[in-house]
Amino acid sequence: MNAFLLERFHNFFGPGPDPLAVRAPGRVNLIGEHTDYHGLPVLPMAIGREIRLLFRPRADGVVRIASANGFPARQFRVSREIAPFEQGDWGNYAKAAAQALACEYGHLAGMDALVWGDIPPAAGLSSSSALVVAFALALAGAARAADLPVLTSGHADVGVNYEDGAWDLHVHAEDLGLEYEPDGVVLQVGAEALTQVPTNAAFSFLGDAGAPIWVLPAVENHDLLFLGLGTEELAPGIFSNDTVTLSLKSVTGPGDFVLYTLDMFGNPVVSMNSRDGIDASDSRVLTAGGHTHVNWVFTAPGQYRIGLQASGVLAATGETNTSEVAEYLFEVQYAPILSVTRKDAATLTLQWLSREHHEYHLQSSSDLVNGPWSAHPDVDAVEGTGEFMTLAVPVEPGPRFFRLEIYEEAHHHHPD
Numbered sequence: 001m002n003a004f005l006l007e008r009f010h011n012f013f014g015p016g017p018d019p020l021a022v023r024a025p026g027r028v029n030l031i032g033e034h035t036d037y038h039g040l041p042v043l044p045m046a047i048g049r050e051i052r053l054l055f056r057p058r059a060d061g062v063v064r065i066a067s068a069n070g071f072p073a074r075q076f077r078v079s080r081e082i083a084p085f086e087q088g089d090w091g092n093y094a095k096a097a098a099q100a101l102a103c104e105y106g107h108l109a110g111m112d113a114l115v116w117g118d119i120p121p122a123a124g125l126s127s128s129s130a131l132v133v134a135f136a137l138a139l140a141g142a143a144r145a146a147d148l149p150v151l152t153s154g155h156a157d158v159g160v161n162y163e164d165g166a167w168d169l170h171v172h173a174e175d176l177g178l179e180y181e182p183d184g185v186v187l188q189v190g191a192e193a194l195t196q197v198p199t200n201a202a203f204s205f206l207g208d209a210g211a212p213i214w215v216l217p218a219v220e221n222h223d224l225l226f227l228g229l230g231t232e233e234l235a236p237g238i239f240s241n242d243t244v245t246l247s248l249k250s251v252t253g254p255g256d257f258v259l260y261t262l263d264m265f266g267n268p269v270v271s272m273n274s275r276d277g278i279d280a281s282d283s284r285v286l287t288a289g290g291h292t293h294v295n296w297v298f299t300a301p302g303q304y305r306i307g308l309q310a311s312g313v314l315a316a317t318g319e320t321n322t323s324e325v326a327e328y329l330f331e332v333q334y335a336p337i338l339s340v341t342r343k344d345a346a347t348l349t350l351q352w353l354s355r356e357h358h359e360y361h362l363q364s365s366s367d368l369v370n371g372p373w374s375a376h377p378d379v380d381a382v383e384g385t386g387e388f389m390t391l392a393v394p395v396e397p398g399p400r401f402f403r404l405e406i407y408e409e410a411h412h413h414h415p416d
């Protein structure tokens with residue numbers, strides 16, 4: 001690693017572990033200037049000039065970039081929608097890479113990065129492409145290096161505390177006896193969490209009856225994370241009425257987020273719901289010294305950042321005190337689990353959650369281990385819709401096993 005750049009890195013970002021490094025070369029097109037994004041042949045060649053980038057991962061999702069070529073330092077936070085700097089600002093190349101990766105892979109670590117390059121700009125040598133590629137490589141490397149722990153099952157709570165004049169929002173993994181920063185751990189919503197919006201109209205706040213939803217339930221299911229809201233550490237007497245309010249401030253992810261409980265009659269009580277927007281009503285009152293479990297609902301698989309904020313009226317001063325927004329990371333998993341929803345003398349109804357751009361072929365066999373597996377003669381292949389799909393299959397004598405063969409349609413890439 002270049003000693004000069006290493007020294008500059010430490011000057012900019014302070015002491016700590018040595019940074020990692022990536023490089024991306026400039027290029028020329030031997031054949032095919034402006035033909036690539038029309039789907040026509042192109043033959044590029046890397047050149048000996050390049051962008052070098054030294055980086056150190058950050059756990060908080062903040063990206064700080066400094067330039068060894070004299071461009072001004074820039075800072076932003078990784079998300080799926082990053083507002084650009086002014087047009088022409090060099091920081092937009094980092095934002096473009098960060099936003100694209102966040103859309104594709106969800107939560108990313110942040111990084112401190114020092115950039116140096118010797119590709120002349122605006123000379124047809126793809127200096128800006130090299131910059132975007134270098135940022136993307138570094139952000140991917142930072143995410144891998146940060147390697148956040150994942151909670152997949154067991155008892156955990158979103159902990160809310162206020163001590164010595166400061167809020168402390170965190171995740172408490174009860175079974176492990178560990179405490180994490182809100183965005184220092186991934187809360188997994190396993191594929192087994194998939195269910196459907198009940199037909200009961202009282203649950204229409206979750207979506208259309210039958211629509212897929214993923215629920216971490218308020219009642220313990222050993223296959224899933226058992227996630228609650230914990231205020232045990234919050235001492236009595238600090239806040240008036242010994243209550244604090246936990247409010248939903250933001251939802252970043254592929255779907256919506258709902259938090260609800262059931263009252264003693266089994267009627268839903270909705271605390272937070274991003275389906276109708278987010279406002280002051282998206283909140284839940286928590287009691288000091290308390291602990292409660294709730295239903296955490298997501299409407300699509302993928303990665304989410306859920307922003308929560310605590311506030312309360314200080315008993316001593318009568319003033320409202322509000323925490324920073326803490327972002328919690330959720331990962332909602334999808335798996336094409338085939339289930340039997342109905343069986344009568346003549347037919348068996350099989351159901352699974354399909355995805356768009358996927359084709360499903362049902363196969364059956366009388367021997368789960370040895371096969372052979374064959375397509376059912378009466379059941380055609382079906383195109384996924386993103387909804388639950390059902391297939392009615394004639395009942396045959398003897399044991400019968402079913403599986404889905406899934407084909408993903410070829411992706412067609414279009415230039416932006």
Ligand SMILES: [Zn+2]
Binds near residue numbers: 226228230
């Ligand atoms: Zn709990």
